Amino acid sequence: MINEILSTLGLIGLGFVFGKMLPSYFSKKGENLATKEDITEITHLIESTRNVFLIENEKLRFNLNISSNLQLGVALEARKSIVEFNEKLYVVQSMTLNIYTYINNMLDINEINRVAIIVKDNYNELSVFESRFRLFVTDEDLRNDAYIIKQYLFDEALPLVVSFLEKLRAYTNTSKYNNLTEKEIDLIKGYNIKSSIKQVEFVTKMDNFQKKCRNYMLNNK
Structure with missing residues (x-):
């Protein structure tokens, strides 16, 4: 693409020399035949113009390369932000809707507190990843x-x-037993029923969202 632009500009430059500058030169010299002096001056004029265009072409090539690299960098960051956001979504929903599987010992208050902190941190990170997603993804509907x-x-x-x-x-704070009480078992059962419903709802939303993300990445390489 850059080479095509520069080639076009080069042709324009040559057209400028032969279409504008040389006729002007010959009009000053009259209609006499070109002398050795004329040919030398014409050659100098063409070389001087050629050098100017070469310098300007290099400047343009440099600027176009910078612009192209910036666009490529933004596209790569957009793809990265999409992948990272989707991965974090999966981690958060998996932990949230299967939380009891992350607790090593439900009778240990410290273990429960540890998992609660992990949940909080993951939700905070999810907001950060979503912010990064919105920064690089330009499609408003997808955002x-x-x-x-x-x-x-x-x-x-x-x-x-x-x-x-x-x-x-x-x-756990009030329990005097080393095994799960009936209340705790009922709590887990109730959580499982509700989380299963949320899981189905989320998977449907996630499938549709990921399809849109894939289409965006395919159309914005």
Whole structure:
């Protein structure tokens, strides 16, 4: 693309020399035949013009290369932000909707607190990844879809896991047993039912979102 632009400019330059400058020169000399002096001066004129265009072409090539590299860099960052955001979405939904599988010991209050901190950190990171996504992805509809799917996790999944962890922490604090109590078992069952529904809803949203992301990357290489 850059070479085509420069070639076109080169032709324009030569056209300028032969179409404008040389006729002007000969008009001054009259209609006499070109002498040795004339040929020398014409050659100098052409070489001088050629050098000017070579210098300007190099400047233009440099600027076009910078512009091309910037565009390529932005495209690569956009692809990277799409991939990272989708990966973080998966991590967050997996942890949120299967939280009990991340808790090594449900009878350990410190373990419950540790997992709660991990959940909080992942949701904070999800917002950061979504912000980066919006920075590099130019498609407004896709940016809106990214916000919607992120907000779904914040509005629907996060309250579910927070409620579960708070109740589990309360039961663990008051429990005198080394095994899960009936309350804790019922809590897990209730969480599983609700999280399964959210899981189905999220997977549907995620599939549609990923299709749009793939199309965007294919059309913006």
